[in-house]
Amino acid sequence: MKTQTFxxxxxxxxxxxxxxxxVKEETGQKIKIGLVTGTGLLNDKGFNQQAYEGMxxxxxRVGGLECEVMESTTNxxxxxxxxxxxxxxxxxxxxxxxxxxxxxxxxAKDNPAIKFLLFDYSFPYLPGNMATVVFQIDEASFxxxxxxxxxxxxxxxxxxxxxxxxxxxxxxxxxxxxSFISGVNYYxxxxxxxxxxxxxxxxxxxxxxxxxxLAENLINKGADVIFACAGETGNGALxxxxxxxxxxxxxxxxxxxxxxxxxxxxxxxxxxxxxEAVYSEIISxxxxxxxxxxxxxxNLKNNGVDIAPYHDFEQFVPAEIKQAILSIKQGIxxxxxxxGW
Numbered sequence: 201m202k203t204q205t206f207x208x209x210x211x212x213x214x215x216x217x218x219x220x221x222x223v224k225e226e227t228g229q230k231i232k233i234g235l236v237t238g239t240g241l242l243n244d245k246g247f248n249q250q251a252y253e254g255m256x257x258x259x260x261r262v263g264g265l266e267c268e269v270m271e272s273t274t275n276x277x278x279x280x281x282x283x284x285x286x287x288x289x290x291x292x293x294x295x296x297x298x299x300x301x302x303x304x305x306x307x308a309k310d311n312p313a314i315k316f317l318l319f320d321y322s323f324p325y326l327p328g329n330m331a332t333v334v335f336q337i338d339e340a341s342f343x344x345x346x347x348x349x350x351x352x353x354x355x356x357x358x359x360x361x362x363x364x365x366x367x368x369x370x371x372x373x374x375x376x377x378x379s380f381i382s383g384v385n386y387y388x389x390x391x392x393x394x395x396x397x398x399x400x401x402x403x404x405x406x407x408x409x410x411x412x413x414l415a416e417n418l419i420n421k422g423a424d425v426i427f428a429c430a431g432e433t434g435n436g437a438l439x440x441x442x443x444x445x446x447x448x449x450x451x452x453x454x455x456x457x458x459x460x461x462x463x464x465x466x467x468x469x470x471x472x473x474x475x476e477a478v479y480s481e482i483i484s485x486x487x488x489x490x491x492x493x494x495x496x497x498x499n500l501k502n503n504g505v506d507i508a509p510y511h512d513f514e515q516f517v518p519a520e521i522k523q524a525i526l527s528i529k530q531g532i533x534x535x536x537x538x539x540g541w
Contacts, residue, residue: 229264231485233266233267233290233292233482234270234294236270236295237270237296238296238300239272240406240431244435245432246431246452246458247320247431247472248271248296250473251296252269254478255478258482258483268285270284275299278303286314292314292315292482293314293315294316296319297319297320297321298370300318308327314329315330315331315490318332319333319478320335320472322495326493327492327493331492333481333495335497335499335504336497336499336504337379337472338378338540339379340471340506341375341427342380342528342539343528343532344380344468344507345362345382346386346528347467347468348384348449349388349393350521355447359422360396361421362384362425363399363418363423363426364380364418364426364428365399365402365414365434366399368401368404368405377429378539379539381397381540383528383539384397398418400417400418406432407433408433411433411435415436415441416444419446425448425449425467426440426446428448435462442464442465448462448465448466449468449469450468450470451471452472453469453471456469456509456512466513467510468507468508470507471506472505473498481496499533500533
């Protein structure tokens with residue numbers, strides 16, 4: 201695992217330094233793509249890092265791209281980074297999340313010659329040079345809630361409890377937590393249990409210390425499983441869960457692989473396949489099929505969201521629970537099970 205992490209880091213560094221140099225044979229011109237991260241670190245072991253890796257994968261597959269990334273640790277920096285790419289004359293500007301929504305819309309309206317891709321947020325109306333991508337992450341967080349509830353009953357049969365550390369109280373975060381709670385309640389209903397849920401929202405996606413503090417409070421209140429959906433703040437919650445010998449569930453990517461320091465306590469991860477989405481939409485652009493003016497949806501059916509493998513817990517999750525989760529996912533896709541979102 202350390203070797204894989206090292207190789208990934210080296211690969212990312214090399215690609216950042218050399219930026220990409222392939223040229224499309226058809227035109228002899230590069231497609232210039234700029235990625236503005238969501239508020240937080242680029243190497244956040246989740247959302248931002250996934251987007252960047254999706255962009256790099258697209259370049260490695262097709263070439264002809266000139267890729268650049270700008271890290272945004274504040275909303276002000278995020279706006280400045282969008283403006284920087286506009287002035288650089290990028291062909292495509294990719295932005296991420298709630299904080300980027302209004303600045304991206306404004307930039308798209310002001311610069312109709314540039315294509316804009318906004319991930320994880322949508323608008324009722326979009327200009328023709330802007331597309332948005334949304335994830336039905338509730339379809340993955342619901343079975344995660346079910347799994348967390350089951351594990352809590354194993355760890356503490358008398359008083360099982362789960363907790364979540366979430367990012368700021370915005371719709372995309374509520375989509376995680378609402379369906380996670382619904383999954384816990386579904387487990388209670390199916391098995392006649394009374395697993396309780398408590399949670400806390402952070403004020404930032406980039407404060408690991410706050411995540412640690414919030415997780416500690418939940419653990420002190422009896423939480424047996426911590427669901428962390430708060431970027432770098434959530435990583436702090438995962439670290440606290442490990443130090444307290446508790447179990448946890450990650451988000452966005454398979455954090456067993458991206459955050460190996462906490463792999464031993466991860467039941468699973470609630471995956472939002474941002475890397476796949478960024479890759480796919482860039483490929484569409486290179487093929488001349490940019491879907492401007494549209495909102496594109498990634499879900500269980502098209503592998504845009506899912507739960508990660510159980511990894512170290514594979515042997516501990518009984519066949520009955522594994523089958524129940526498969527049935528839940530099937531029910532969600534068929535519309536017979538509602539996620540609560």
